[in-house]
Amino acid sequence: MEPKTSYHHGDLARAAVDAAFGLVRAGGPEAVSMREVAGKVGVAHRALYRPFGDREGLLNAVAARGYDLLADRLAAAVEADDPRRAFVAAYARFALEEPGLYALVMGRDRRQIAAAPALKAASDRVIQLSLRGLAPGLRGAEARDAVIAVWSLLHGALALYRSGLIRAADADQLADYLVRLTEGRPFSAGT
Structure with missing residues:
Protein backbone atom coordinates (compact mmCIF):
# COMPACT_ATOMS: atom_id res chain seq x y z
CA MET A 1 0.00 0.00 0.00
CA ASP A 54 13.18 18.53 9.55
CA ARG A 55 14.05 15.65 11.87
CA GLU A 56 15.48 18.04 14.47
CA GLY A 57 12.18 19.93 14.54
CA LEU A 58 10.35 16.68 15.19
CA LEU A 59 12.85 15.72 17.90
CA ASN A 60 12.40 19.16 19.49
CA ALA A 61 8.65 18.51 19.70
CA VAL A 62 9.28 15.13 21.32
CA ALA A 63 11.84 16.69 23.68
CA ALA A 64 9.24 19.26 24.76
CA ARG A 65 6.93 16.41 25.70
CA GLY A 66 9.81 14.67 27.51
CA TYR A 67 10.62 17.83 29.47
CA ASP A 68 6.93 18.13 30.38
CA LEU A 69 6.93 14.56 31.68
CA LEU A 70 10.07 15.26 33.72
CA ALA A 71 8.54 18.51 35.01
CA ASP A 72 5.40 16.68 36.12
CA ARG A 73 7.51 14.32 38.20
CA LEU A 74 9.59 17.14 39.64
CA ALA A 75 6.51 19.25 40.46
CA ALA A 76 5.30 16.57 42.84
CA ALA A 77 8.78 16.28 44.35
CA VAL A 78 9.19 19.97 45.20
CA GLU A 79 5.98 19.79 47.27
CA ALA A 80 7.38 16.98 49.48
CA ASP A 81 8.48 17.47 53.08
CA ASP A 82 12.12 17.18 51.96
CA PRO A 83 12.02 18.70 48.46
CA ARG A 84 15.74 18.30 47.72
CA ARG A 85 15.71 14.59 48.52
CA ALA A 86 12.45 14.05 46.62
CA PHE A 87 13.72 16.08 43.65
CA VAL A 88 16.97 14.11 43.36
CA ALA A 89 15.10 10.81 43.63
CA ALA A 90 12.48 11.86 41.05
CA TYR A 91 15.15 13.10 38.63
CA ALA A 92 17.16 9.88 38.97
CA ARG A 93 14.10 7.69 38.55
CA PHE A 94 13.09 9.57 35.40
CA ALA A 95 16.56 9.03 33.94
CA LEU A 96 16.48 5.32 34.82
CA GLU A 97 12.89 4.62 33.76
CA GLU A 98 12.98 6.74 30.59
CA PRO A 99 16.54 6.42 29.24
CA GLY A 100 15.58 7.32 25.67
CA LEU A 101 13.68 10.44 26.71
CA TYR A 102 16.40 11.40 29.17
CA ALA A 103 19.03 11.14 26.43
CA LEU A 104 16.89 13.29 24.14
CA VAL A 105 16.07 16.06 26.61
CA MET A 106 19.62 16.25 27.94
CA GLY A 107 20.94 16.21 24.38
CA ARG A 108 19.13 19.36 23.27
CA ASP A 109 21.48 22.33 23.21
CA ARG A 110 20.77 25.97 23.95
CA ARG A 111 20.29 26.83 20.26
CA GLN A 112 17.77 24.04 19.71
CA ILE A 113 15.86 24.96 22.86
CA ALA A 114 15.76 28.66 22.00
CA ALA A 115 14.50 27.95 18.47
CA ALA A 116 11.48 25.90 19.60
CA PRO A 117 8.97 27.81 21.78
CA ALA A 118 7.26 24.72 23.22
CA LEU A 119 10.64 23.16 24.04
CA LYS A 120 11.84 26.40 25.65
CA ALA A 121 8.68 26.64 27.77
CA ALA A 122 9.02 23.02 28.93
CA SER A 123 12.73 23.44 29.63
CA ASP A 124 12.07 26.65 31.56
CA ARG A 125 9.50 24.80 33.67
CA VAL A 126 12.11 22.18 34.62
CA ILE A 127 14.60 24.95 35.44
CA GLN A 128 12.10 26.74 37.68
CA LEU A 129 11.27 23.51 39.49
CA SER A 130 15.00 22.81 39.86
CA LEU A 131 15.50 26.19 41.49
CA ARG A 132 12.63 25.51 43.89
CA GLY A 133 13.75 21.99 44.75
CA LEU A 134 17.51 22.42 44.84
CA ALA A 135 18.14 26.06 45.70
CA PRO A 136 15.34 27.32 47.95
CA GLY A 137 16.20 30.68 49.43
CA LEU A 138 19.02 31.33 46.96
CA ARG A 139 18.83 33.92 44.19
CA GLY A 140 20.62 34.80 40.97
CA ALA A 141 24.00 33.27 40.19
CA GLU A 142 24.14 31.51 43.56
CA ALA A 143 20.89 29.65 42.83
CA ARG A 144 21.95 28.87 39.26
CA ASP A 145 25.30 27.51 40.42
CA ALA A 146 23.65 25.35 43.10
CA VAL A 147 21.36 23.79 40.48
CA ILE A 148 24.19 23.29 38.00
CA ALA A 149 26.30 21.59 40.67
CA VAL A 150 23.56 19.08 41.52
CA TRP A 151 22.57 18.50 37.88
CA SER A 152 26.21 17.93 36.94
CA LEU A 153 26.67 15.45 39.75
CA LEU A 154 23.47 13.61 38.88
CA HIS A 155 24.15 13.52 35.15
CA GLY A 156 27.69 12.24 35.69
CA ALA A 157 26.71 9.71 38.34
CA LEU A 158 23.90 8.36 36.14
CA ALA A 159 26.38 7.91 33.29
CA LEU A 160 28.75 6.08 35.64
CA TYR A 161 25.89 3.87 36.83
CA ARG A 162 24.96 2.99 33.24
CA SER A 163 28.56 2.05 32.51
CA GLY A 164 28.70 -0.19 35.58
CA LEU A 165 31.16 1.95 37.54
CA ILE A 166 28.56 2.73 40.19
CA ARG A 167 26.70 -0.31 41.45
CA ALA A 168 23.28 -0.36 43.07
CA ALA A 169 20.82 -3.20 43.57
CA ASP A 170 17.87 -1.21 42.22
CA ALA A 171 16.61 2.27 41.40
CA ASP A 172 15.73 2.99 45.03
CA GLN A 173 19.24 2.18 46.23
CA LEU A 174 20.75 4.30 43.45
CA ALA A 175 18.41 7.20 44.26
CA ASP A 176 19.38 7.00 47.94
CA TYR A 177 23.05 6.98 46.97
CA LEU A 178 22.60 10.02 44.72
CA VAL A 179 20.74 11.89 47.45
CA ARG A 180 23.64 11.27 49.83
CA LEU A 181 26.14 12.42 47.19
CA THR A 182 24.27 15.67 46.59
CA GLU A 183 24.09 16.30 50.33
CA GLY A 184 27.82 15.71 50.73
CA ARG A 185 27.18 12.96 53.27
CA PRO A 186 29.32 9.85 53.61
CA PHE A 187 28.05 6.87 51.72
CA SER A 188 28.47 3.15 52.06
CA ALA A 189 31.06 1.26 50.10
CA GLY A 190 29.88 -1.14 47.42
CA THR A 191 27.33 1.29 46.05
Whole structure:
Protein backbone atom coordinates (compact mmCIF):
# COMPACT_ATOMS: atom_id res chain seq x y z
CA MET A 1 0.00 0.00 0.00
CA GLU A 2 1.38 3.41 -0.99
CA PRO A 3 1.65 5.99 1.79
CA LYS A 4 -0.80 8.85 1.63
CA THR A 5 0.56 12.20 0.50
CA SER A 6 -1.78 14.19 2.71
CA TYR A 7 -3.28 13.62 6.12
CA HIS A 8 -7.02 14.14 6.48
CA HIS A 9 -7.90 12.11 9.56
CA GLY A 10 -6.87 14.34 12.42
CA ASP A 11 -3.82 16.18 13.58
CA LEU A 12 -0.74 15.03 11.65
CA ALA A 13 1.70 16.86 13.92
CA ARG A 14 0.27 15.26 17.05
CA ALA A 15 0.17 11.81 15.44
CA ALA A 16 3.79 12.19 14.32
CA VAL A 17 4.94 13.34 17.77
CA ASP A 18 3.08 10.41 19.34
CA ALA A 19 4.83 7.99 16.98
CA ALA A 20 8.25 9.58 17.46
CA PHE A 21 7.73 9.68 21.24
CA GLY A 22 7.19 5.92 21.20
CA LEU A 23 10.30 5.40 19.09
CA VAL A 24 12.42 7.53 21.43
CA ARG A 25 11.11 5.68 24.47
CA ALA A 26 11.94 2.34 22.86
CA GLY A 27 15.29 3.14 21.29
CA GLY A 28 16.44 6.67 22.05
CA PRO A 29 16.68 9.63 19.69
CA GLU A 30 18.68 7.64 17.13
CA ALA A 31 15.62 5.41 16.58
CA VAL A 32 13.72 8.30 14.98
CA SER A 33 13.73 8.85 11.25
CA MET A 34 11.21 10.82 9.24
CA ARG A 35 10.51 7.74 7.11
CA GLU A 36 9.87 5.53 10.15
CA VAL A 37 7.52 8.08 11.72
CA ALA A 38 5.74 8.65 8.42
CA GLY A 39 5.22 4.92 8.03
CA LYS A 40 3.72 4.71 11.50
CA VAL A 41 1.19 7.47 10.78
CA GLY A 42 0.50 6.39 7.20
CA VAL A 43 1.81 9.36 5.21
CA ALA A 44 4.67 10.00 2.82
CA HIS A 45 7.73 11.18 4.73
CA ARG A 46 7.63 14.48 2.83
CA ALA A 47 4.36 15.31 4.62
CA LEU A 48 6.23 15.60 7.92
CA TYR A 49 8.46 18.42 6.72
CA ARG A 50 5.57 20.91 6.68
CA PRO A 51 4.82 20.78 10.44
CA PHE A 52 8.39 20.15 11.64
CA GLY A 53 10.82 21.45 9.04
CA ASP A 54 13.18 18.53 9.55
CA ARG A 55 14.05 15.65 11.87
CA GLU A 56 15.48 18.04 14.47
CA GLY A 57 12.18 19.93 14.54
CA LEU A 58 10.35 16.68 15.19
CA LEU A 59 12.85 15.72 17.90
CA ASN A 60 12.40 19.16 19.49
CA ALA A 61 8.65 18.51 19.70
CA VAL A 62 9.28 15.13 21.32
CA ALA A 63 11.84 16.69 23.68
CA ALA A 64 9.24 19.26 24.76
CA ARG A 65 6.93 16.41 25.70
CA GLY A 66 9.81 14.67 27.51
CA TYR A 67 10.62 17.83 29.47
CA ASP A 68 6.93 18.13 30.38
CA LEU A 69 6.93 14.56 31.68
CA LEU A 70 10.07 15.26 33.72
CA ALA A 71 8.54 18.51 35.01
CA ASP A 72 5.40 16.68 36.12
CA ARG A 73 7.51 14.32 38.20
CA LEU A 74 9.59 17.14 39.64
CA ALA A 75 6.51 19.25 40.46
CA ALA A 76 5.30 16.57 42.84
CA ALA A 77 8.78 16.28 44.35
CA VAL A 78 9.19 19.97 45.20
CA GLU A 79 5.98 19.79 47.27
CA ALA A 80 7.38 16.98 49.48
CA ASP A 81 8.48 17.47 53.08
CA ASP A 82 12.12 17.18 51.96
CA PRO A 83 12.02 18.70 48.46
CA ARG A 84 15.74 18.30 47.72
CA ARG A 85 15.71 14.59 48.52
CA ALA A 86 12.45 14.05 46.62
CA PHE A 87 13.72 16.08 43.65
CA VAL A 88 16.97 14.11 43.36
CA ALA A 89 15.10 10.81 43.63
CA ALA A 90 12.48 11.86 41.05
CA TYR A 91 15.15 13.10 38.63
CA ALA A 92 17.16 9.88 38.97
CA ARG A 93 14.10 7.69 38.55
CA PHE A 94 13.09 9.57 35.40
CA ALA A 95 16.56 9.03 33.94
CA LEU A 96 16.48 5.32 34.82
CA GLU A 97 12.89 4.62 33.76
CA GLU A 98 12.98 6.74 30.59
CA PRO A 99 16.54 6.42 29.24
CA GLY A 100 15.58 7.32 25.67
CA LEU A 101 13.68 10.44 26.71
CA TYR A 102 16.40 11.40 29.17
CA ALA A 103 19.03 11.14 26.43
CA LEU A 104 16.89 13.29 24.14
CA VAL A 105 16.07 16.06 26.61
CA MET A 106 19.62 16.25 27.94
CA GLY A 107 20.94 16.21 24.38
CA ARG A 108 19.13 19.36 23.27
CA ASP A 109 21.48 22.33 23.21
CA ARG A 110 20.77 25.97 23.95
CA ARG A 111 20.29 26.83 20.26
CA GLN A 112 17.77 24.04 19.71
CA ILE A 113 15.86 24.96 22.86
CA ALA A 114 15.76 28.66 22.00
CA ALA A 115 14.50 27.95 18.47
CA ALA A 116 11.48 25.90 19.60
CA PRO A 117 8.97 27.81 21.78
CA ALA A 118 7.26 24.72 23.22
CA LEU A 119 10.64 23.16 24.04
CA LYS A 120 11.84 26.40 25.65
CA ALA A 121 8.68 26.64 27.77
CA ALA A 122 9.02 23.02 28.93
CA SER A 123 12.73 23.44 29.63
CA ASP A 124 12.07 26.65 31.56
CA ARG A 125 9.50 24.80 33.67
CA VAL A 126 12.11 22.18 34.62
CA ILE A 127 14.60 24.95 35.44
CA GLN A 128 12.10 26.74 37.68
CA LEU A 129 11.27 23.51 39.49
CA SER A 130 15.00 22.81 39.86
CA LEU A 131 15.50 26.19 41.49
CA ARG A 132 12.63 25.51 43.89
CA GLY A 133 13.75 21.99 44.75
CA LEU A 134 17.51 22.42 44.84
CA ALA A 135 18.14 26.06 45.70
CA PRO A 136 15.34 27.32 47.95
CA GLY A 137 16.20 30.68 49.43
CA LEU A 138 19.02 31.33 46.96
CA ARG A 139 18.83 33.92 44.19
CA GLY A 140 20.62 34.80 40.97
CA ALA A 141 24.00 33.27 40.19
CA GLU A 142 24.14 31.51 43.56
CA ALA A 143 20.89 29.65 42.83
CA ARG A 144 21.95 28.87 39.26
CA ASP A 145 25.30 27.51 40.42
CA ALA A 146 23.65 25.35 43.10
CA VAL A 147 21.36 23.79 40.48
CA ILE A 148 24.19 23.29 38.00
CA ALA A 149 26.30 21.59 40.67
CA VAL A 150 23.56 19.08 41.52
CA TRP A 151 22.57 18.50 37.88
CA SER A 152 26.21 17.93 36.94
CA LEU A 153 26.67 15.45 39.75
CA LEU A 154 23.47 13.61 38.88
CA HIS A 155 24.15 13.52 35.15
CA GLY A 156 27.69 12.24 35.69
CA ALA A 157 26.71 9.71 38.34
CA LEU A 158 23.90 8.36 36.14
CA ALA A 159 26.38 7.91 33.29
CA LEU A 160 28.75 6.08 35.64
CA TYR A 161 25.89 3.87 36.83
CA ARG A 162 24.96 2.99 33.24
CA SER A 163 28.56 2.05 32.51
CA GLY A 164 28.70 -0.19 35.58
CA LEU A 165 31.16 1.95 37.54
CA ILE A 166 28.56 2.73 40.19
CA ARG A 167 26.70 -0.31 41.45
CA ALA A 168 23.28 -0.36 43.07
CA ALA A 169 20.82 -3.20 43.57
CA ASP A 170 17.87 -1.21 42.22
CA ALA A 171 16.61 2.27 41.40
CA ASP A 172 15.73 2.99 45.03
CA GLN A 173 19.24 2.18 46.23
CA LEU A 174 20.75 4.30 43.45
CA ALA A 175 18.41 7.20 44.26
CA ASP A 176 19.38 7.00 47.94
CA TYR A 177 23.05 6.98 46.97
CA LEU A 178 22.60 10.02 44.72
CA VAL A 179 20.74 11.89 47.45
CA ARG A 180 23.64 11.27 49.83
CA LEU A 181 26.14 12.42 47.19
CA THR A 182 24.27 15.67 46.59
CA GLU A 183 24.09 16.30 50.33
CA GLY A 184 27.82 15.71 50.73
CA ARG A 185 27.18 12.96 53.27
CA PRO A 186 29.32 9.85 53.61
CA PHE A 187 28.05 6.87 51.72
CA SER A 188 28.47 3.15 52.06
CA ALA A 189 31.06 1.26 50.10
CA GLY A 190 29.88 -1.14 47.42
CA THR A 191 27.33 1.29 46.05
